[in-house]
Amino acid sequence: MAMTLLFISETDRTDWWQSELSRASPGLEVRAWPDIGAPADIDYALVWKPRPGELAKLPNLKAIFSLGAGVDHIFADPDLPEGVPVTRIVDANLTAGMSEYVLLHTLRYHRNQPVFDRQQRDHVWDMRMSEMRQAYETSVGVLGLGEIGSDAAVKLSALGFSVAGWSRTQKSMHGVECYAGEAEFQAFLARTRILVCLLPLTPATAGILNAAAFASMPRGGYLINAGRGGHLVEDDLIPALDSGQLAGATLDVFAQEPLPPGHPFWDHPAITVTPHNASITDPRSVAAQVAENIRRQRAGEPLLNLVDPEAKY
Numbered sequence: 001m002a003m004t005l006l007f008i009s010e011t012d013r014t015d016w017w018q019s020e021l022s023r024a025s026p027g028l029e030v031r032a033w034p035d036i037g038a039p040a041d042i043d044y045a046l047v048w049k050p051r052p053g054e055l056a057k058l059p060n061l062k063a064i065f066s067l068g069a070g071v072d073h074i075f076a077d078p079d080l081p082e083g084v085p086v087t088r089i090v091d092a093n094l095t096a097g098m099s100e101y102v103l104l105h106t107l108r109y110h111r112n113q114p115v116f117d118r119q120q121r122d123h124v125w126d127m128r129m130s131e132m133r134q135a136y137e138t139s140v141g142v143l144g145l146g147e148i149g150s151d152a153a154v155k156l157s158a159l160g161f162s163v164a165g166w167s168r169t170q171k172s173m174h175g176v177e178c179y180a181g182e183a184e185f186q187a188f189l190a191r192t193r194i195l196v197c198l199l200p201l202t203p204a205t206a207g208i209l210n211a212a213a214f215a216s217m218p219r220g221g222y223l224i225n226a227g228r229g230g231h232l233v234e235d236d237l238i239p240a241l242d243s244g245q246l247a248g249a250t251l252d253v254f255a256q257e258p259l260p261p262g263h264p265f266w267d268h269p270a271i272t273v274t275p276h277n278a279s280i281t282d283p284r285s286v287a288a289q290v291a292e293n294i295r296r297q298r299a300g301e302p303l304l305n306l307v308d309p310e311a312k313y
Contacts, residue, residue, distance in 0.1 A: 003294065004041045006058065008033040009048040009067055012281075017046070020283040025291035044297075046290055049073040056081055063087065063297050065290050066307075067281050069094060069148060072201040072228060075312050086307040087293055091286050095151045097279030101226055102142075102152040102196050105250040105272070106161070109194055109222045110138045114248055114270075135160035141192030143208070144199035144227065145171045145178070146313075152198060164188055168204070189216035194224065200313035201228035211236040220247045226278040229254040234265075241270045252278040 005028055007017055014032045021030050031037055033054070042058045048067035055064065056079040066074055066088045074086055108114065110133065119126055138161055142153045145167040157163040157175035165171065166188040170180040179188040189195070195217060199205045209225060210233040223246060225232055234255055240246040250272040251265060257276055265271050293303050307313060 002029065003027065003043050003298075004029045004031060005044040005046055005290075005294070006031050006033060006036055006042045007046050008050045008054065012048060012067065013283075017283045017287070020287035021046075021290060024287040025294055028291070028294065044290075044294060047074065050077065052077045053079045055079070055084075063293065063303065065089075065293060067286075070200055070228060071307050071313065072230070075309075085297075085303055086309065087303050087305045088307055088313075089281055089286055089289065090147050090305045091281065091289065093282045093285045094279050095148050098148045098198065098226060099152045099155050101252070101274075101278035102198070102224060103155060103159070105224050106140055106156060106194055106196070107159075108250075108272075109224075109248060110135065110161075114272075118269075136162055138162065138193055139164070139191050140194045140196060141166065141188055142176075143195065143197045145173070145176075146198075146200070149196075149198040152196065164191060186216050189213055190218070192221065193218055194222045197223070197225045197227040197231050199227045199231060201230045202312045206230045207233050209233065209236075211240065214240040214245050217245070219245055221245075222247055223249040223251075225250070226252045229257065237271075238264060238268060241268065246270070248272070250274070252276055 005021065007014060007030055018030045018032065021028060036042065039057050040059055043060060043062050044065065045055060045058065045061060046065045046067060055061065055077060061081055061084050064074060064084055064086045069089050071086055071088050074080065140156050140161045140163050142149050142165045145153065145165040149165065150173060153163050153165045153173065153176045163175065164177040164179060166179045166185060171178045197209060209223065209231050237249060241249065248270045252274045253276055259265060259273060265273055289304060296303050
């Protein structure tokens with residue numbers, strides 16, 4: 001029986017994905033949105049930020065595969081077809097890339113690199129040895145201890161940082177002090193100098209990075225948000241930076257993407273902006289996962305990395 005998958009992404013290389021998907025699943029027809037042909041032909045959809053209503057046009061859709069680890073972009077569709085299973089990507093390459101991003105920017109702040117960048121621009125030579133810390137003297141807190149957050153936390157701990165993690169439910173990890181639930185959130189923030197957000201975006205986590213959270217951190221702390229733009233209350237960030245409560249922020253995700261040209265984050269001296277590229281899904285490794293889920297769906301077997309539609313992750 002013929003199988004047809006619709007690829008929807010306005011930012012990814014369609015030709016690369018078509019090639020890798022065809023290699024991983026011989027016989028699979030891959031169509032690229034918006035050239036979908038007859039909507040009734042589509043069995044599966046592999047998507048990144050599909051436009052609202054697009055998936056509802058596919059009457060025979062059997063499964064929706066997210067192109068990334070997050071699925072908030074799918075559940076944001078008010079017309080999302082009910083009862084169609086949604087899966088997310090869990091991939092070693094994707095996880096490794098995110099940990100690299102977190103380590104890079106944690107080390108930048110730990111070693112005061114933004115200060116030295118400014119000194120170079122101003123032609124200033126100042127060793128500032130009195131501000132240097134050992135890794136064990138820098139407390140890092142990771143929001144979210146799923147597949148990606150756990151990997152980052154373990155790698156930070158291996159570098160000698162004092163690492164804690166916070167999650168919805170209690171976890172236990174070697175080398176990582178674990179906090180859980182609303183009752184332990186303030187204690188987690190109070191011990192965190194560098195706050196890393198790797199949470200999934202759900203109704204429960206939207207706006208979690210706000211003025212109250214920043215005020216609970218030690219003065220002069222840092223924020224690294226590689227989760228979702230919806231985690232950050234954007235209007236609360238610049239006041240926290242200008243007051244000195246936060247000393248810097250690295251942002252890879254934003255409420256509106258691409259970040260508008262006139263947005264104040266672009267030019268603020270204490271903010272580092274990256275274009276949602278902390279970690280990119282690699283079709284060479286992920287196409288096989290998609291092919292396996294197609295095989296499982298056709299065989300009536302449980303899908304890999306199935307998302308809970310109620311929890312939305």
